[in-house]
Amino acid sequence: xxxxxxxxxxxxxxxxxxxxxxxxxxxxxxxxxxxxxxxxxxxxxxxxxxxxxxxxxxxxxxxxxxxxxxxxxxxxxxxxxxxxxxxxxxxxxx
Amino acid sequence: xxxxxxxxxxxxxxxxxxxxxxxxxxxxxxxxxxxxxxxxxxxxxxxxxxxxxxxxxxxxxxxxxxxxxxxxxxxxxxxxxxxxxxxxxxxxxx
Numbered sequence: 001x002x003x004x005x006x007x008x009x010x011x012x013x014x015x016x017x018x019x020x021x022x023x024x025x026x027x028x029x030x031x032x033x034x035x036x037x038x039x040x041x042x043x044x045x046x047x048x049x050x051x052x053x054x055x056x057x058x059x060x061x062x063x064x065x066x067x068x069x070x071x072x073x074x075x076x077x078x079x080x081x082x083x084x085x086x087x088x089x090x091x092x093x094x
Numbered sequence: 095x096x097x098x099x100x101x102x103x104x105x106x107x108x109x110x111x112x113x114x115x116x117x118x119x120x121x122x123x124x125x126x127x128x129x130x131x132x133x134x135x136x137x138x139x140x141x142x143x144x145x146x147x148x149x150x151x152x153x154x155x156x157x158x159x160x161x162x163x164x165x166x167x168x169x170x171x172x173x174x175x176x177x178x179x180x181x182x183x184x185x186x187x188x
Contacts, residue, residue, distance in 0.1 A: 008118065017155075021154050022170075023133055023153075023154075023168050023170065024102065024133035024134035024135075024136065025134070030154060030155075030156045031156065031157050032155050032156055032157050032165055033157065033163055034155070034163075034165055039117060039118035040118035040119070041118075042118065059117075060115050060117075060124060061111075061124075061126050061128070062124045062125065062126055063125055063126050063127065069127055069128075069164075070163075070164065071126055071128055071165055074117050076116075076117065
């Protein structure tokens with residue numbers, strides 16, 4: 001976990017998602033690995049999540065930066081899950 | 095628009111999104127530009143959307159490929175909008 005100059009906690013990591021979804025009427029495997037970022041209390045929750053644990057994250061996507069188009073999930077809520085139907089934390093930073 | 099070997103229409107483009115959302119209790123500008131892909135009937139809808147027009151897209155995110163982690167929106171539904179609260183098409187391919 002790091003802190004902004006204003007003292008706000010920031011935690012970053014990567015979420016992995018795997019599922020089977022329907023596209024054009026046909027089931028397909030879906031895989032996604034995407035950076036996740038959380039501020040404030042959510043940063044503490046993300047920071048406390050066990051590596052390889054299962055999370056349900058709600059938030060929004062925003063570009064990583066002006067010159068980096070990779071979308072990042074900004075977590076507004078984080079739930080720890082026991083199953084593995086949602087994101088798995090691959091790596092935590094900060 | 096292109097076709098898979100099985101004859102399924104595929105349309106690809108890029109969506110741009112801009113909005114103001116709340117993160118950690120504070121409003122912030124959100125910008126995102128992300129590839130979009132549609133199959134079948136949705137490919138025809140995406141292909142018919144005017145460049146610079148406004149769309150509401152529902153679907154899911156999946157990695158572009160095994161070695162390309164950039165998320166792509168797979169459109170399951172596409173609505174043409176008159177306002178500009180949702181995605182704008184920047185480029186269409188296929």
